[in-house]
Amino acid sequence: MKYVDEFRDPRLIRQASDEIRRLVDPSRPYRIMEVCGGHTHAIYRFALADLLPPNIELVHGPGCPVCVLPMGRIDEGLSLVDEHEAIFTTFGDVMRVPGRHGSPLERQARGAEIRMVYSPLDALKLARERPDRHVVFFAIGFETTAPSTALTLKRARELDVTNFTVFSNHVTIVPAIRAILDSPDMRLDAFIGPGHVSTVIGARPYAFIARDYRKPVVISGFEPLDLLQSIVMILRQLRDGRAEVENQYGRTVPWDGNLPALRALADVFELRPHFEWRGLGFISQSALKLRAEYASWDAEARFAMAGVSVADPKAAQCGEVLKGVLKPHQCKLFGRECTPEMPVGALMVSSEGACAAYFSYVHRRMAAAEQAT
Amino acid sequence: MCLAIPGQIVELAPGGHLATVEVSKVRRTINIDLLEPPPAPGEWVLIHVGFAMSRISDREAAEQLRLLAMLGEDAQAMAELDGYEFGPSSQ
């Protein structure tokens, strides 16, 4: 596969790994946060930790839109099925996220009409095919995905589709990074910047991290070579005493971002005054809601929704894991009450949630190794 | 977040909003409204939830791989300067 296989070249991977070893100061720890859940997934899928010296620690950040979704939002979305006989559509990622009365997948098994879609356009198409029912699209994602929802809404408005609404859970990445930086527990040296969010917002929004907090940021692609090269670039900055924003993913991330995408976002969405993030609490100006002109396609405007806040089970430490304060296995529920089969929190459900990744790829191996000794 | 995959534009649909893209012999219709100017058949784009998000620059990809290849060459050059050899060249 072009633009994929070349970035998995074993020889180049070994070379990059060797360069990292040459650059690293063996006397000090390095804590580098990868913000984006896609990077967390890639790190585990490609077993990149095997290629890094032990004093480089990769800290998993909050860039997993499913993980940071408070449970109450799932319940509210599903309430539209109960109260308005809506067809609930969403991405595969959301299907197993636990709500108070079951996940969308469990509700589907009990007869609720829940449909998984690959694109918001498919949800709109379904609404046009089923004029007898209301179709709600439960939207999640950062700035990568929000423009697609925006264009879908523009199309819905153009066509004057009356049985389609979006329940928006889109969130923005910069406020989350700022919350991490301002957190008293924060002990990070640098950031691996989001790859695909940056195709939309560009590199400029991260300038404050380098300028105000003096931390290097390298925007990274998702293949093993991308991540290793990004770490090389970070180590060089740290060695040189620099703190800059660099773009390792230059083959597809434009420095100025994607203008049509940003325009679509501005046309359709506005920032909510604040929004609750699981684990990070309420963050202002961090989430997107539909503008007044799109009220007819806004599930929250068309249907009275209580704005339920549902707390995580007390013992669950999703928040601390999200902030990188705890490693997944340090949560009291990890591997016992909370497993991928019976998840308590979304970090164990989402394939890019730190807990799910850790469980599948690492925990079992460690447990098996312990058993053998 | 965000699973996005490189794909090649195969053909544009009439109307200007849609195109067929191919990823390792799998085809899908995607929306190209986020790219200005619109992509042409043969171009590579990044695909996410049925939309083309950005173009992929072959020149930049090649440059990046060249830089990565140089990592090993730099090291070998430095090692030779030190009079220490890594062993048979793998190039």
Place this chain on the structure above:
Amino acid sequence: MTTTIALPRVQAFGDVQVEMAHGAGGKASRRLVEGLIVPALMPETSGEPLNDAASVTVGSEQLAITTDSFVVRPLRFRGGSIGDLAVNGTVNDLAVAGATPLALVCSLIVEAGTPSETLRSEMLAVGEAARRAGVRIVGGDTKVVEHGKADGLYITTTGLGRVDPRARLSPAWVRPGDRILVTGHIGDHGITVLLARGDLDLAADLGSDTRSVYPFAAALVDAVGADLRWMRDPTRGGLATSLNEIARDCGLCFVLEEELVPVRDEVRGACELLGLDPLHIANEGQIVAIVAGASAESALDAIRSVRGGEAAAIVGRVDAAPARTVLAVASYGGTRVVDMLVGDPLPRIC
């Protein structure tokens, strides 16, 4: 067959109700079968490894018997239909038990309102698949249920076969140093069906791999005899799930070399687009076999010389540790744990 391997203790099934995940072939299915069904039906075997086919001794003959139900939506897809799956699935369970398939009985549950033409097509498919597999359909049953209750058609087949005395198959025989073989490309069936549902709007020139694997099984037993330790047809849950099952049953470590696992470009493309792992995708015409290291090449040659086995490959090996684990090693050496599937593989966008 008795074993001396200590298995983890079986837990009673505690879920309040049965969910779709329990039918997906992964961890949840295993919990349902081991925790509820086996203790109720066959309490004396509780805790022992479960096999695809059971053996029954009649006089001096060792027979194998197995049953399977076929539930698929849509009923027809490129490369086959539910009728093909119903025959090949059961034939394959017999084949990987080291048995020669002899006869099948076929039970139908038809949803009222199903067009007769549909039923006829499927019965012709069943007949044709049986002819190709060299097995006779000797009986069956038909029931009709209310509209809305059967996705059109459910088929259950029960098969009888004669176990080849040269076949000595058991997790107990697996040793470190053994090799892992597959008979061909993985992931074709599951991706074909996913695409056939139409929800994802992906198009690819791909078809189900449904076929009888008996020729491969027979070739293996012929070529290497007792050096063939164990076989399975990796259906729901994919290669990863089958390997996790054998890893659990024999307590050893199974290491896959990712670059060696044969995957078609189309399957790879669909998996990358949807965020799926080919190792978790269902197959309906493959065998994963564990063979003694010294005989691995002969085993491979034997499979490759059977028509349809050209893509067979040695894809990994058995290690002593870490116990009960399946690992995948990338070309550059990075090693990850390959887990059993939790529920059905769901496409993701994140």
